Amino acid sequence: MDTTAQAASGGLFGFLARTRTIAKPGFSRWMVPPAALCVHLCIGQAYAFSVFNLPMTKLIGISKSAPNDWNLPELGWIFSIAIFFLGMSAAVFGRWVEEGGPRRAMFTAALCWAGGFILSAIGVYTHTLWLIYIGYGVLGGCGLGIGYISPVSTLIKWFPDRPGMATGMAIMGFGGGAFIASPLSVWLMSQFSTATHVGVAETFIVLGVVYFIFMMVGSIIVRVPAPGWKPEGYTPPAQASKLITTSDVFVYDSLKTPQFWLIWWILCLNVTAGIGVLGQASAMSQEMFPGKVTPVAAAGFVGLMSLFNMGGRFFWASTSDYIGRKNTYFVFMVLGFLLYVAVPSTGSIGSVEAFVLCFLVIISMYGGGFATVPAYLRDMFGTRYVGAIHGLLLTAWSMAGIFGPVLVNYIREYNITHGVPKAEAYNVTMYIMAGLLVIGFFCNLFVRAVHHRFHMQPEDDGALATAAEAGAAMAPRFTGRPA
Amino acid sequence: MTGANQNGTPVWQLILAWGFVGIPLAWGVAQTIANSLKLFQ
16 A cells, blocks of 8 residues: 555554654644654663663572573673664664654554563563563564664754754663663562562563553654755755765665765774773773772762763764764764773873763763764765665664673783783773774765765656555665766 | 744643653653762762
């Protein structure tokens, strides 16, 4: 059924159709960021999944782990599978999300995300681990990927004058979701737990229902701008500036451009540098400052880093609207390099304050890297397929999620087994992270405007529309034309 | 066509939408700040 027919037919398909989400004149664009936040605040729960790890090792033993209980490495796979499927689903379903509109994508994400929790609750109840791998890992991971990219291009179209701020707001929500999920999950488990029961299954069910309702509110209030809409007083640049295109690049054609891969590496390196220390911050602060940083203080430090991770998403993405995307990444790479190099000195002079300051700025740029990249892609490839291209780029996150922690853990272990004191075991890691940012600096330096042979032509639009209306499984593929 | 029709989306809808996401987020941030203060104790 084509989209027009779906919209006309009413019912669920009609409600989800892109044509039904076109805003009427007078609709305030400031309704769209809350719609995006409804989704991102929910899927941001992923960062807080670790609160379930310990309780899930005691589902049988209750007060302590029984021999048949699951162990932490087995449970660690749940999060890893979810992040893997986040990247994969964002890459595979990006075009489907883009062409079907944000409401259909948000609704699908809500079904997957809530369904993942319900399936996982059954897995906990029946003590079947593979059901949780499929539930939270595969199904929930697809909800993560589709939900993450669903509002990106819509926000960019509503805020052509401030694309960085708009997407930064939504992606800030992903960072903030854990702030809500973590205390909420702990409270729910305390309400459902008894002397003979841990309460994880019931918590999963409540979270699944609450998240479904919350995400559905987002999908109901989201709107796309009518063709030709522009903000009051905004005049689009008549001519494309050097690094901001006014043309569009087809989603799969972007893969043929060096710009896509340069930005892929920029994101991958920036995330690798940040994610490696994010997971080790607590241990690192205690080992670099033995006796000065207690476990309680270290937990406070991790909380502070989470706040800067979230705040940096909005701050840096908004700043990029004024100083430009390329310059923003230059700041990340140069300032990041200086701070990583400075960290070992903070340990040697024993300055906890300087150590904390370095990492708070570093982690704000880690978050800023995520939040600024959709606008960078918009500048390079146009607005038409920016959500789908963003989906392809998120594979860099999956890759960094593996490399970052491995790099930090492996080098630390290697140093300690070779007699390096614990307080100095992270020094080499910091220099390697600084080195990664040097590579990132050069990748960013080489980013130029996309060659016009990759730009979509008017006849491409027609072919795509015809293919979409005919329900073709595969619209024609576009190849770069000779200049 | 412009985006800021004063007779369009009512203000109460905007407040409701922002409150719907803002209140839980503010609660979560407050919880995290309370935990973070342990760093300075």
